Amino acid sequence: xxxxxxxxxxxxxxxxxxxxxxxxxxxxxxxxxxxxxxxxxxxxxxxxxxxxxxxxxxxxxxxxxxxxxxxxxxxxxxxxxxxxxxxxxxxxxxxxxxxxxxxxxxxxxxxxxxxxxxxxxxxxxxxxx
Numbered sequence: 001x002x003x004x005x006x007x008x009x010x011x012x013x014x015x016x017x018x019x020x021x022x023x024x025x026x027x028x029x030x031x032x033x034x035x036x037x038x039x040x041x042x043x044x045x046x047x048x049x050x051x052x053x054x055x056x057x058x059x060x061x062x063x064x065x066x067x068x069x070x071x072x073x074x075x076x077x078x079x080x081x082x083x084x085x086x087x088x089x090x091x092x093x094x095x096x097x098x099x100x101x102x103x104x105x106x107x108x109x110x111x112x113x114x115x116x117x118x119x120x121x122x123x124x125x126x127x128x129x
């Protein structure tokens with residue numbers, strides 16, 4: 001019983017934290033901080049995937065940032081579009097985390113479109129949880 005409660009709390013933590021990070025991403029977008037906005041959007045998706053990993057494994061998720069790998073560990077059935085989105089979106093955690101990684105040229109239009117795609121992915125992930 002104690003283990004179940006811990007797993008439940010972990011899932012709740014990842015979900016809540018994901019929501020908070022996506023709200024931060026939207027705020028950063030409004031302020032024009034595009035690289036940081038997409039970094040937080042990536043973090044939100046990563047945390048929602050970690051909720052799925054926790055649910056699937058009854059354990060704390062690995063400390064990795066690879067969205068496709070997390071989805072695989074979670075046992076999610078991704079269609080090709082979802083898998084491609086997760087693969088492509090992974091680039092946004094690199095620029096925010098590692099300054100020597102290739103920096104992506106962003107403008108407000110691209111950032112808005114990416115945030116919209118991230119919102120749809122989060123909605124889909126929540127529906128699966």
